[in-house]
Structure formats: C-alpha cells, structure tokens
Amino acid sequence: MNLRDKNIVVTGGANGIGRALCRRFAAAGAKRIVVSDRDLAGAEAVAREIGGVAIACDVSSEADVIRLVAESLESCGAIDLFVSNAGITAKGGVEVENAAWQKCWDVNVMAHVFAARAVLPAMLERGSGQLLQVASAAGLLTEMGSAVYSVTKHAAVAFAEWLAIHYRPKGIGVSCLCPAGVDTGFLNPDDVYDQFLKRSAVTPEVVADAVVAGLETEKFLILPHPEVAEFLAFKAQNYDQWLGNFAHLNSRMERLAAKQKTREEGGKPKAERE
Ligand SMILES: NC(=O)c1ccc[n+]([C@@H]2O[C@H](COP(=O)([O-])OP(=O)(O)OC[C@H]3O[C@@H](n4cnc5c(N)ncnc54)[C@H](O)[C@@H]3O)[C@@H](O)[C@H]2O)c1
Secondary structure (H helix, E strand, O other): OOOOOOOEEEOOOOOOHHHHHHHHHHHHOOOEEEEEOOOOHHHHHHHHHHOEEEEOOOOOOHHHHHHHHHHHHHHOOOOOOOEEEEOOOOOEOOOHHHHHHHHHHHHHHHHHHHHHHHHHHHHHHOOOEEEEEEHHHHHOOOOOOOHHHHHHHHHHHHHHHHHHHHHHOOEEEEEEOOOOEOOOOOOOOOOOHHHHHOOOOHHHHHHHHHHHHHHHOOOOOOOOOOHHHHHHHHHHOOOOHHHHHHHHHHHHHHHHHHHHHHHHHHHHHHHHHH
C-alpha cells in the first residue's frame, strides 16, 4: 500500500510507536490521520502537530471501538488503513492477578477483534483496505518478564495470521508488526527484563520506517529487528534448545533482579527495610 492520500486510523497514537507512525504517515502524504488514544490530550497534541483529527477511544471497550470507526468514517469518508496499535503489559508470571490477565487480554487481543469486526464491512464493500496489527516479537518468541504479555501477543499474531488467510484473497491487506525492544515509555527503566530489551532497542522512528516499507511491499510480517526472523527460525528448528537458552538467560535475569532489589533495599533506612 502506498500511503499517499490515504485515510488512516491509529489507536494508541498519543505516544511511542503510535505517535511515530502518525508522524511518518503524515510525512508520506496521507490524506487524513485519526489519532486515537484513551489519553485524549495526548492524541490532540499529536493531531495538532500533523494536521490530523483526535478521537478518544479505550480499545478494550467494543462500544468505544465501534464509535471510533463510525466517527472516523464520518470524518474521512473511508478508512484505507486501520492500525491496531494500543497495547499494555503486566510484569510477572503465574502470580499476576486475574484482573490484570483479563485487562491485557482485552487490550492486546480483543481490541484487534473489535477493530476488525467494526472496520471490515465497509472495506469489504469497497473491495480494498489494510489492517496493521501491532503485536510484538514476544508473540513469536517470548517476553521473559511477563507471562501475560507473551501469551496475549502470541494470540495477536495468531489472529493476524487468521485475518490474512481469510481476507487477503478478498482484497484486504493484513500485516503484523513484531518489534523487539523499542525505546518508548513502554519499557520500564527499573525492570531488569526491560533493561535487557533496551540494550538492543530501536527508536520508534526506525519502527515507523520499517512499517512504511513493509506496507509498500505488502509484507505480512514486519520486523524492525531483522534478527527476530533468525531467532524464530532457530526456535522452529531447535525448540528444546531454544527453551534451554531462554531458561539460562532468565536465570541470569532473576539473579540480576535479586541483586538490584538488595541494592535498593540497602539504600533505604533500616526502619523502611523491616
Ligand atoms: N516498546 C516496546 O518495546 C514494544 C515492543 C514490541 C511491541 N510493542 C507494542 O507496540 C505497541 C505500542 O507500544 P509503545 O511502545 O508505543 O507503548 P507506549 O506505552 O509508549 O504507548 C502506548 C499508547 O497506547 C495507549 N493505550 C494503552 N491502553 C489503551 C487502551 N485501552 N485504549 C486506547 N489506548 C490505549 C496509551 O495511552 C499510549 O498512548 C503496543 O501494542 C506494544 O505492546 C512495544
């Protein structure tokens, strides 16, 4: 897809990757960009900067997503590209509470379903349109620091594959963006797993360039970190070894986290430590 003169909706557009995508799409000559976010002030700031439109939407609410699509259609006439980008995480493993699992499931998976359900009918009627599903390398490999993020991003990749199989033959483009670390507010500087990701993190602008190139060449899997393709191939061919390598790395992370915690506690007054 060539982005010139296209109408585009981006969820989670107020910050990070979403904001970089909005700016990059504007530079590529898009006609109208709807910057959507649950943070309306943030979305308005980006919309002002690029001459777009801001619409508030919590993507975990189907009613909100339906309204976003309806208002975008009203404002643009047609949606050429819908970018389902908003995403969240909850650090930890099996101990993470059910409510946090549910919230991640709603934002990282159901939001993609809500968006596809709302946006596909008009695209199918026109016989054209493009969906960009923002998943993560965690959806192809894993995210050691978060079980729920790994699980929900795998589900997001699975849904994107399913959409591609069913809708590409009907004229709808489907792409799935799977970055590893990206230098945004999403990465917590105090978390050892995020510190590890930050070491090889790319900027959101690099991600946006990879997206534009991927959309132009109609690629399904858009990988701003090319090494992710190699890691995925290694996983497919050596599953047990791949698990072993990650288990080894995770043990190092756990030791680092324990050291970091001791250091932090050591810096506190005795009364606070007890
Ligand atoms: N930063 C990374 O290292 C990284 C790596 C791989 C994939 N991703 C994915 O990229 C996407 C964007 O991440 P980012 O790094 O830009 O994060 P970010 O936290 O910088 O920005 C996310 C934006 O989404 C919005 N948002 C969160 N929940 C929402 C909801 N329920 N409804 C509407 N908006 C909501 C936030 O307000 C924020 O503006 C996410 O899906 C994330 O999982 C990020």
